[in-house]
Amino acid sequence: MKxxxxxxxxxxxxxxxxxxxxxxxxxxxxxxxxxxPSNPNVFIDGFSGGLEYAAFGGSVPTAFDxxxxxxxLNTSETSMRFEVPDAGDPRGAYxxxxxxxxxxxxxxxxxALTFWAKASKAANIDVVGFGNDLGEARHQASVSxxxxxxxxxxxxxxxxxxxxxxxxxxxxxxxxxxxDGRGYTFWVDELKFEKLGTLxxxxxxxxxxxxxxxxxxxxxxxxxEGLSSTxxxxxxxxxxxxxxxxxxxxxxxxxxxxxxxxxxxVTVVGGPGTAEITATVGGVAAEGSLTIESVGDFVNAPTxxxxxxxxxxxxxxxxxxxxxxYYNGFWEPFQTTLSADFEVNGDRVLNYTDFNFVGIQFTSxxxxxxxxTHLHIxxxxxxxxxxxxxxxxxxxxxxxxxxxxFATDIPASQAQQWISLDVPLSNFAGLGSRAELAQVIFxxxxxxxxxxxxDNIFFxxxxxxxxxxxxxxxxxxxxxxxxxxxxxxxxxxxxxxDFFPNWGQATVVSEVAIDGNNTLKYTGLNYQGIQLAExxxxxxxxxxHIDYWTDNSAQLNVFLISPGPVETPxxxxxxxxxWGSVDIPLSDFSPVAxxxxxxxxxxxxxxxxxxxxYFRK
Amino acid sequence: MLSIxxxxxxxxxxxxxxxxxxxxxxVDEFQKLDExxxxxxxxxxxxxxxxxxxxxxxxxYDLGRGDNGWGNEELQVYTDAPENISMDxxxxxxxxxxxxxxxxxxxxxxxxxxxxxxxxRFEARLKTPYGPGLWPAFWMMGANIETVSWPxxxxxxxxxxxxxxxxxxHGSIHGPGYFGGNPITKGYSLDRARFDNxxxxxxxxxxxxxxxxxxxxxxxxxxxxxxxxxxWVFNQPFFMLLNVAVGGNYVGFPTADTxxxxxxxVDYVRVYQNAN
Numbered sequence: 001m002k003x004x005x006x007x008x009x010x011x012x013x014x015x016x017x018x019x020x021x022x023x024x025x026x027x028x029x030x031x032x033x034x035x036x037p038s039n040p041n042v043f044i045d046g047f048s049g050g051l052e053y054a055a056f057g058g059s060v061p062t063a064f065d066x067x068x069x070x071x072x073l074n075t076s077e078t079s080m081r082f083e084v085p086d087a088g089d090p091r092g093a094y095x096x097x098x099x100x101x102x103x104x105x106x107x108x109x110x111x112a113l114t115f116w117a118k119a120s121k122a123a124n125i126d127v128v129g130f131g132n133d134l135g136e137a138r139h140q141a142s143v144s145x146x147x148x149x150x151x152x153x154x155x156x157x158x159x160x161x162x163x164x165x166x167x168x169x170x171x172x173x174x175x176x177x178x179x180d181g182r183g184y185t186f187w188v189d190e191l192k193f194e195k196l197g198t199l200x201x202x203x204x205x206x207x208x209x210x211x212x213x214x215x216x217x218x219x220x221x222x223x224x225e226g227l228s229s230t231x232x233x234x235x236x237x238x239x240x241x242x243x244x245x246x247x248x249x250x251x252x253x254x255x256x257x258x259x260x261x262x263x264x265x266v267t268v269v270g271g272p273g274t275a276e277i278t279a280t281v282g283g284v285a286a287e288g289s290l291t292i293e294s295v296g297d298f299v300n301a302p303t304x305x306x307x308x309x310x311x312x313x314x315x316x317x318x319x320x321x322x323x324x325x326y327y328n329g330f331w332e333p334f335q336t337t338l339s340a341d342f343e344v345n346g347d348r349v350l351n352y353t354d355f356n357f358v359g360i361q362f363t364s365x366x367x368x369x370x371x372x373t374h375l376h377i378x379x380x381x382x383x384x385x386x387x388x389x390x391x392x393x394x395x396x397x398x399x400x401x402x403x404x405x406f407a408t409d410i411p412a413s414q415a416q417q418w419i420s421l422d423v424p425l426s427n428f429a430g431l432g433s434r435a436e437l438a439q440v441i442f443x444x445x446x447x448x449x450x451x452x453x454x455d456n457i458f459f460x461x462x463x464x465x466x467x468x469x470x471x472x473x474x475x476x477x478x479x480x481x482x483x484x485x486x487x488x489x490x491x492x493x494x495x496x497x498d499f500f501p502n503w504g505q506a507t508v509v510s511e512v513a514i515d516g517n518n519t520l521k522y523t524g525l526n527y528q529g530i531q532l533a534e535x536x537x538x539x540x541x542x543x544x545h546i547d548y549w550t551d552n553s554a555q556l557n558v559f560l561i562s563p564g565p566v567e568t569p570x571x572x573x574x575x576x577x578x579w580g581s582v583d584i585p586l587s588d589f590s591p592v593a594x595x596x597x598x599x600x601x602x603x604x605x606x607x608x609x610x611x612x613x614y615f616r617k
Numbered sequence: 618m619l620s621i622x623x624x625x626x627x628x629x630x631x632x633x634x635x636x637x638x639x640x641x642x643x644v645d646e647f648q649k650l651d652e653x654x655x656x657x658x659x660x661x662x663x664x665x666x667x668x669x670x671x672x673x674x675x676x677x678y679d680l681g682r683g684d685n686g687w688g689n690e691e692l693q694v695y696t697d698a699p700e701n702i703s704m705d706x707x708x709x710x711x712x713x714x715x716x717x718x719x720x721x722x723x724x725x726x727x728x729x730x731x732x733x734x735x736x737x738r739f740e741a742r743l744k745t746p747y748g749p750g751l752w753p754a755f756w757m758m759g760a761n762i763e764t765v766s767w768p769x770x771x772x773x774x775x776x777x778x779x780x781x782x783x784x785x786x787h788g789s790i791h792g793p794g795y796f797g798g799n800p801i802t803k804g805y806s807l808d809r810a811r812f813d814n815x816x817x818x819x820x821x822x823x824x825x826x827x828x829x830x831x832x833x834x835x836x837x838x839x840x841x842x843x844x845x846x847x848x849w850v851f852n853q854p855f856f857m858l859l860n861v862a863v864g865g866n867y868v869g870f871p872t873a874d875t876x877x878x879x880x881x882x883v884d885y886v887r888v889y890q891n892a893n
Contacts, residue, residue, distance in 0.1 A: 197809025198784055200747070234811075236748040236781040237874035 794847025
């Protein structure tokens with residue numbers, strides 16, 4: 001960005017003279033708290049006092065000049081001339097810049113920025129507005145696509161809320177590229193702030209006036225977009241100006257659920273519960289609202305445990321990610337899917353809304369997945385499912401490999417929890433070579449998935465067999481009469497125990513046979529409950545016995561739970577070297593009510609094998 | 618037309634100026650009015666419940682498209698549906714022009730057959746609609762229209778507005794020899810304000826010799842019997858009309874930028890007779 005104020009040096013003495021003139025008239029008694037000049041003129045017959053110009057970066061630096069020939073009604077001495085370059089102009093791709101002052105102006109008594117303009121051909125100027133002071137630009141307001149003709153016409157840009165403009169430095173800015181590849185010239189004259197009094201029916205909007213509802217979680221932040229103000233012009237037609245958040249006063253209906261700051265960033269702070277975010281501008285309620293339906297704490301996708309060396313990752317905080325062109329190609333005309341990605345507790349999550357299909361592309365470079373065996377994706381359907389959904393995954397090779405297709409059913413019961421998909425690449429029907437993979441595509445086959453979150457998208461090599469104990473857990477030797485068994489083949493166990501209660505966990509629970517011995521397996525543990533069929537009194541027992549095995553867990557706790565819930569964790573040493581066997585004194589679980597035990601729980605990470613879970617004397 | 622408006626504006630400004638400089642004096646001949654003793658003879662305060670239709674004892678609907686868009690190539694179809702015309706429950710009658718694709722509905726009501734009066738003061742307090750192609754009006758026609766037809770019956774337009782000029786209203790009369798595109802008319806313009814975002818009072822005071830036009834009780838036009846180039850037909854009872862037209866000769870077509878729906882909000886219509 002090049003400051004171009006040198007050519008207007010001749011203006012400076014004038015402004016100095018004005019200041020001196022004012023200061024002569026001022027009496028000491030008149031001294032007031034600092035006030036800014038309310039000079040309405042920006043460019044009438046030349047630069048107004050203190051005005052400077054700077055071209056935007058990447059634009060043609062000489063696009064703006066003062067024109068002595070073409071002026072409005074030929075009555076003013078000069079006009080502002082803007083030369084929009086042809087496409088491919090080596091000097092810059094567009095014309096754009098800001099007119100600003102170093103001392104702010106008090107514009108509170110005006111209601112519009114007005115100017116006369118004409119162009120060498122009919123065109124639509126990309127952006128025209130004010131409030132760009134090359135700094136914070138807090139009070140920016142602009143019209144997009146302003147239609148301009150070959151005749152001088154007056155244009156009006158309403159001030160969204162003049163009371164905010166007590167010290168405005170950004171008096172005019174513009175940005176315009178070639179039209180259909182061709183450049184042209186437009187002129188602006190008589191550029192000034194005015195009190196028209198004939199702007200009517202102000203209407204302000206957030207989120208483009210829509211009432212949006214979003215399921216969200218504690219820690220999620222999102223900026224409110226789509227801010228605009230619409231006024232009816234003296235010609236009876238409406239004009240909409242895009243505006244910055246500083247014109248808006250945002251409010252939350254429940255600050256224990258969600259808060260909103262002055263820049264329109266909404267942060268979910270509590271839940272479950274609902275908060276509605278609304279706004280006013282100058283005391284007038286804005287149209288549009290954002291209703292946050294917080295479900296409370298976010299459950300992160302299970303942290304992947306496969307070593308980086310075996311992974312080519314597209315999207316995961318756990319790995320180095322390959323370059324990705326985009327996570328949503330917005331493929332027209334048939335794609336409806338939008339993106340509302342969010343970050344929670346430092347973990348970025350892809351969030352696809354209005355889902356029908358969506359693609360992730362990675363072509364710089366493409367990915368050679370020849371050595372990989374699986375595609376891993378964690379998905380989460382935030383809305384309840386009315387029936388079984390079917391998610392189709394496609395992997396596209398831009399070389400000779402073509403497109404591979406795989407689809408899987410998602411039962412309604414798996415909505416609102418993380419689902420880890422580990423799809424062998426050999427299961428992608430139609431995929432040949434995978435040396436130049438370039439896209440992963442998601443398709444809603446049954447049309448009943450409104451949206452989903454995605455995390456941990458990576459290819460991995462699983463050619464080494466999954467790690468598991470080589471032998472069964474050691475057979476327990478405590479007398480059966482001294483034992484109350486939860487899970488063991490050595491003792492009769494309690495009946496009706498639910499080893500996979502839906503507590504919203506990500507853990508996948510299965511039972512595997514090792515040497516013919518049934519063993520409980522937690523894959524991708526985050527937490528996992530065990531629900532007893534009825535409350536148990538173990539107050540006459542002394543220990544909780546557990547046999548466990550893991551080679552990849554970094555943390556493992558076991559809890560006993562009595563109503564309340566009252567629960568106490570006891571840490572287990574991980575990873576194990578072979579089977580680990582522990583006998584935990586029940587007193588370690590204080591203050592859990594041992595005579596009214598209803599649940600057990602594990603939390604931590606990794607893959608855990610469990611056996612012989614029982615209480616003993 | 619433009620030159621006429623400018624002339625009137627300058628007259629109005631002159632008047633304003635003189636008022637400012639000589640606030641305590643009789644302003645000037647134009648503003649000097651005889652003493653009146655107005656006695657209310659008819660009114661509608663529109664105090665009905667929200668959604669209620671106009672009082673059928675006072676008003677009659679004009680429905681449909683008329684001949685050739687009510688003689689003006691107007692685009693709207695007039696209905697008696699509450700979405701086009703009903704009380705707002707806050708003491709106003711609201712006439713709403715609605716857009717559906719390229720077609721428009723609106724409403725027009727009149728007191729023909731219910732009430733007509735010769736001479737007196739006729740006034741309405743209202744907020745106009747706005748936008749290119751909107752044409753609201755508060756006006757009168759001679760009650761003998763069904764026997765002598767228009768323009769012989771006479772027409773007094775107390776308030777007309779072009780939606781693309783929401784700060785200017787026009788007062789006009791039509792009669793034999795001065796009608797259609799050639800009425801006797803004057804515009805009245807607000808300075809830094811508009812007729813669509815707050816209520817204004819529009820009135821005529823009419824006697825055997827003249828018709829005076831007022832906005833907010835400011836006299837901006839006097840038409841004398843001798844001013845008309847043809848026959849003076851304003852010597853018999855007239856009835857009143859309220860309507861919002863869309864498109865037509867007077868105003869032009871609505872554009873893609875015309876905001877819809879559009880509403881004319883009428884606080885009251887009152888008629889007085891001079892008791893002196």
